[in-house]
Amino acid sequence: MRLWLSAILLAMLACVGLAAHSAEKQKPVINPPPTAKDWAELAKLPDWSGVWNPKITDQDAQVKTNMPPWNSKAAELVKWQLAEERAGRPPPLFVNCLPEGMPAWMLVTHNSMEVLFTPGRVTLLGESDGNRLRRIYTDGRPHPADPDPTFHGHSIGKWDGNALVVDTIGVVPQAYVAVSEAAGVPNNGDMHITERFYLADKDILHVDLEITAPKVMIKPWKTTRIFFRQRARLYDVVEGVCLEGYFKPGVDKDGYAIYIPVPHDVGGNRVPPK
Amino acid sequence: MKSSLTKVAALSTLLGLAAATYPVAAHHSTTMFDREKTLPLVGTVKELHWTNPHVAIFIDNSAGQGAAPGLWVIELTSPGNLVRSGWTRTIVKPGDKVTADIHPLRDGTKGGALRKITLTDTGQSYTYNIRDQERPNLEQDYGK
Numbered sequence: 001m002r003l004w005l006s007a008i009l010l011a012m013l014a015c016v017g018l019a020a021h022s023a024e025k026q027k028p029v030i031n032p033p034p035t036a037k038d039w040a041e042l043a044k045l046p047d048w049s050g051v052w053n054p055k056i057t058d059q060d061a062q063v064k065t066n067m068p069p070w071n072s073k074a075a076e077l078v079k080w081q082l083a084e085e086r087a088g089r090p091p092p093l094f095v096n097c098l099p100e101g102m103p104a105w106m107l108v109t110h111n112s113m114e115v116l117f118t119p120g121r122v123t124l125l126g127e128s129d130g131n132r133l134r135r136i137y138t139d140g141r142p143h144p145a146d147p148d149p150t151f152h153g154h155s156i157g158k159w160d161g162n163a164l165v166v167d168t169i170g171v172v173p174q175a176y177v178a179v180s181e182a183a184g185v186p187n188n189g190d191m192h193i194t195e196r197f198y199l200a201d202k203d204i205l206h207v208d209l210e211i212t213a214p215k216v217m218i219k220p221w222k223t224t225r226i227f228f229r230q231r232a233r234l235y236d237v238v239e240g241v242c243l244e245g246y247f248k249p250g251v252d253k254d255g256y257a258i259y260i261p262v263p264h265d266v267g268g269n270r271v272p273p274k
Numbered sequence: 275m276k277s278s279l280t281k282v283a284a285l286s287t288l289l290g291l292a293a294a295t296y297p298v299a300a301h302h303s304t305t306m307f308d309r310e311k312t313l314p315l316v317g318t319v320k321e322l323h324w325t326n327p328h329v330a331i332f333i334d335n336s337a338g339q340g341a342a343p344g345l346w347v348i349e350l351t352s353p354g355n356l357v358r359s360g361w362t363r364t365i366v367k368p369g370d371k372v373t374a375d376i377h378p379l380r381d382g383t384k385g386g387a388l389r390k391i392t393l394t395d396t397g398q399s400y401t402y403n404i405r406d407q408e409r410p411n412l413e414q415d416y417g418k
Binding site: 094128232 | 321323325330354411
């Protein structure tokens, strides 16, 4: 009888323990509201306001001078892509208006971006893809243990003096490590990217990237990408909805403004009239 | 505003002539266009698609010589990149008579990349070259 009682008591204790554990697990992590001090702290950060455009000629140059250490299979693909591009048949990488994603945005974009600081976060807003966006958490959080893969991955950052150091994982395996708009290889998973953003000059932003993509590269690849600043309003970032190009503005039979599909190929190029 | 735009356009034209013009699309390589070849289209603008990722101008090449007669689609860069080169969405309109120098598609179909477009009525030319704008504070150039 005593044995039975002990067994029931133990079972009850186990249930209580499990319930407590489960409640603990589900307890949401609260992002605290920013304080006046948090906002004031932002004033100590370097001035990255304005609009940043990529130095495309340097992107072009690095195709020749700083090729990623591809594994042999990837190297073969890139060699073919570059030959096709030279022959006037550029293979389309960024098709159907899917985002360039990471790290291709930083590596090969031709469009502008801006950088926003808010407490606990740095946000990059870009002009293409359908308005590209990176959220970089600077509130001290770690990466999730198993983040849902996304085009831009999960990014956490910390300030090292006037440099922002960013760590990114959780990028979809389909996202390209691209060296140009016509040459690149899907990262195939397990990619890890570290970046260091800093002003190399008053109006020049450098991003030092180190990309580890073990499925397609034999060792980590380092590259620096250059952005230059404009402050004139003429250069403000504008909306960039990629899918727009698959349509033209029109009017339906009832007089409502609509978008009418236009013929295009997989790369998004309009098909020439016959 | 108008005079500053004219200045921008003039500057863009100047820069475009000074350096080889590379109409660069926002999202794909452009080597399908043959930059060794320039064809003139002379005719009327039928449609302007001021849309991302690439603006397009449809030109009826009715009076051109050296390029097949009929409707051509001419690709440019993104609206954002064009605005930064001094364009607006109203400088070229359907109905405008134009001359356009284009780099044609290699496959012989009626498509091309814009090198320069000139409005017949005003003589005003527009071009762009985003690789020629790779320095900060470009607004400082506009007063010069």
